[in-house]
Amino acid sequence: MNAMTQHELLSAASSFQHGGVMPLRAGIGLKPEHFIEILETRPTVGFFEIHAENYMVDGGPFHHYLTRIRELYPLSIHGVGLSIGGEQPLDKAHLQRLAALLDRYQPELFSEHLAWASHGGHFLNDLLPLPYHAGTLQRVCAHIDQVQEALQRPLLLENPATYLEFATSDRSESEFIRDILQRTGCGLLLDVNNVYVSCINHGRDPYAYIRALAGLWIGEIHLAGFARDWDAAGDPLLIDSHGAPIAEAVWHLYEFTLQQLGPAPTLIERDQNIPSLATLCTEAQQAELRLSGVACMQPRQTAL
């Protein structure tokens, strides 16, 4: 295996210094309907995050506005199309497009998902679950090695929201993630809403999940809203909708996460029912209050 060592990754991490290190602040997703208002009002927000695939176009307004906004704010690029958990080889053309996008915008953070999204040459536009065992661990790690080699920078891997589990899984998700981080040197994008949603959906304790991540490199946190449904037995089935304000239970879990694992740049994710820019910024400020409270209390966690 020609994986980069953790040391090489960390030096790569400190060398992509367009804007340097992502500040310990709260950011929001960048939405085209807010482009002009952002440039005109320059809202107080820690950073913006984009979905990589939305900007894989040749030119036009998306690049025009992102270029200008990127000059004013730190940037996180979040991929949804690599299918790192896929059984099939990674799409090399897509990896090249990603490399070009990262090269152009030099984001402070880059993340992808512990999931699969493509199969048989078709893109499914959803983050699909995978079993957790030695075979899938090896495959996921090989894909992450390949991505980090191609991009010459560390990746943050996001824990998924899942609705199903597999009989072949022989370890917990947090154990699986710990192994991935240790083998590949990648970091964790800890989606606290996904932790909550998955734990409720599988009858587990979300606080225990968070505790099990102690000592890992948490490069970013995501917060979002969920929708409520019920499974066939009448037990709650939470849906990661990105379409509602953050639930009170997720705010509590976020506070616990910050206390247990230390502060990390935090994104308010909203992809459906997108509210006004001011509403999103207010939600980011709620996260930032909690973040700064913890950041004052303890030194920032590092990858080492």
Add this chain to the structure above:
Amino acid sequence: MSGQQDFYQALGSPEGPLPTGLHTWNGSDPGRRFAVYRNNVLASLIDALADSFPVVQALVGEPFFRAMAQIYVREFPPESPILAEYGDRLPPFIRQFAPATAVPYLADVAQLEWLRIRAFHSADGTRVATATLATVWADVEHLPDRRLTLHPSLQLIRSPYAVVSIWAAHQGDCALTTPHQIQQQLASLRLDSPQQALLLRTGLTVDLIPVDAGTHGFITGLQRGLTLGEAMAEASQQHAGFEVTPGLTLLIQQGAVMAFSDPLTH
């Protein structure tokens, strides 16, 4: 069969069996949970098409559009994670979609919306410098031998229906334009009068510029790589009374011409 192949097939066939090896903590039927994934895949792709083809949806109504889009998604799932590229085959799909034949111009409106997306996201381009333009114009003798490099966003549409007017009737402030007003506007249109237009994005918005049939033919020729002289001759042959000046002036004034070829190099 591999686990993901199994999962993938079950996602695409709502009446088919679930993938094997699914587990639920409370022993509940995994079908209800698997349905969340089935719904996410289908609904998110239909939503992506609805975002890209809003006028098509307005013309047939949301229930019809979503039913049609569902069949399209099953038949032509995206081959790339770049959803701005998804929907290229919707116009020809609509053309042969029997339930949509009651709206004969629907496929052409879809084509117009698709070309707008392509123009919107196309590469940027710089208009030809004024000094170059002056030099080219001064050398009238060689003008017919030159080829034009046109702006990458430039698209052309031609329809036997009044697609430009139909599309335009659905623009503007939705709060001020009720469905009833749109119906009235459409009713006053002669829907079966042919229209041609040029789509161009030299700044941040896509312009839709109606042109006559001869100009459409002329610019199409230039886009195919004909010289000015060849494109003029072809347009004159196919369209009686063709005048080159309006089309050429339009291209230059709108910034659609990026360069002229050197006539001596070929």
